[in-house]
Amino acid sequence: xxxxxxxxxxxxxxxxxxxxxxxxxxxxxxxxxxxxxxxxxxxxxxxxxxxxxxxxxxxxxxxxxxxxxxxxxxxxxxxxxxxxx
Numbered sequence: 573x574x575x576x577x578x579x580x581x582x583x584x585x586x587x588x589x590x591x592x593x594x595x596x597x598x599x600x601x602x603x604x605x606x607x608x609x610x611x612x613x614x615x616x617x618x619x620x621x622x623x624x625x626x627x628x629x630x631x632x633x634x635x636x637x638x639x640x641x642x643x644x645x646x647x648x649x650x651x652x653x654x655x656x657x
Contacts, residue, residue, distance in 0.1 A: 578628060583584065601635060604640075
């Protein structure tokens with residue numbers, strides 16, 4: 573079960589995507605990615621990406637997910653876990 577914070581992150585990402593759905597088509601997902609990159613702090617980013625690795629992010633809209641995937645592909649992948657963790 574996800575925490576209230578996780579639920580809020582999903583809701584925020586979906587709200588961003590909803591805004592960009594009202595914009596002209598073409599680069600909506602890239603705009604979602606740009607917004608996330610500009611306004612989300614690393615802890616938010618890292619948690620969203622971690623949730624995307626599991627079924628915890630199943631409530632992301634397709635546009636929110638695609639924007640996050642673009643952002644992650646730009647080199648913001650999760651750091652590798654060390655053996656000590």
